[in-house]
Amino acid sequence: MTVVPPVELTHFQAFLLFAMVISVAFGFLGRRRPKDRVKYILWSFFLFLLVGIGIGWAMLPFSR
Amino acid sequence: MEEPAQNPVSDGTQSAPSAKEEPFPGESRAIAFGFAGWLVPGLGHALQRMWGRALVVFFAVGLLVFAGASMKGNVFTRQGSDAFDTLGYIADLGTGSFYFFARAIETGGADVSHAGGDYGTRLLATAGVLNLLAALHAYEAARGHKA
Numbered sequence: 001m002t003v004v005p006p007v008e009l010t011h012f013q014a015f016l017l018f019a020m021v022i023s024v025a026f027g028f029l030g031r032r033r034p035k036d037r038v039k040y041i042l043w044s045f046f047l048f049l050l051v052g053i054g055i056g057w058a059m060l061p062f063s064r
Numbered sequence: 065m066e067e068p069a070q071n072p073v074s075d076g077t078q079s080a081p082s083a084k085e086e087p088f089p090g091e092s093r094a095i096a097f098g099f100a101g102w103l104v105p106g107l108g109h110a111l112q113r114m115w116g117r118a119l120v121v122f123f124a125v126g127l128l129v130f131a132g133a134s135m136k137g138n139v140f141t142r143q144g145s146d147a148f149d150t151l152g153y154i155a156d157l158g159t160g161s162f163y164f165f166a167r168a169i170e171t172g173g174a175d176v177s178h179a180g181g182d183y184g185t186r187l188l189a190t191a192g193v194l195n196l197l198a199a200l201h202a203y204e205a206a207r208g209h210k211a
Contacts, residue, residue, distance in 0.1 A: 007134035007180075014183040017131060018190065021124045025194055028120040029201050 019048035091207070098203030103160045105195045108202025121198040128191035129162045133169040137184020138176055152185070158192025 009017065027041035101108020106122035109115075133139060140153035156163055166188060175181040 005134075006136055007131060009131075009135060009180060009183065011179065011183075014131075014135075014180075014187070017127075018187065021127055022190070022194065025120055025124040025198070028117050029198060 015052055019045055019052070023048060094203050094206035097206040098199045101199035101202040102158070102195060105160060105162060105198065108199055109205070112202065112205060114202075114205065117198075117201075121195070125159055125162060125191045125195045125198070126165075128187045128194065129159055129166050130169065132184040132187035132191060133166040135184030135187065136170065136172070136175040136178075136181040137186070137188045138174040138181070139163070139166045139170055139188060152189060155189035155192040158194075158196040159188070160195060162191070162195070 023041045023045040026044050027037040031037045031040045097108040097111055099108075100111060101121075104122075105125035106118035106120075108118075109121060110118035138152065140149055140156050142153060144150045144153055156166070159166065174185070176185060
């Protein structure tokens, strides 16, 4: 019996959660000024998405 | 214009300032902050009044642990059967006290037969590594390194 109900996330939702949380943490740990933090968070999030989706596309031929 | 040296002892290095005027905390203090940051995510920063970073680390690690355990990810124990289990255990231990939080949530055991459980395992490991990184950051900040 679990204390909390199990969470069901799709691949993309889990991917977005990971990218968002890590980007925010990196932004706050890596930069001091708020403006720099926002820029770093957005850039990091964008790169996570780009690389993740890029790797997904690169693996597409091998999935068939 | 330089102020006259208050401590006449000169051995080629900077003389040790008093505890009140010490520009950087001592090494033992920095280690204590790092340890505190590992034990309770964000505490190492909170003790240094870095409230924003403390809150972000606490909630980021907490959210990843909660999501990972709720997705029935594998919370590794000491009784690992191979090196990967041991590495997973080390990564999970990186969450400090939240490791026990994950164990408390996931009383039903892991289910990695589905992709969700496998993702949960990764999120738990990510939470641990992120917390270790934050603890190291708190340690470096306490030593006076730019952070």
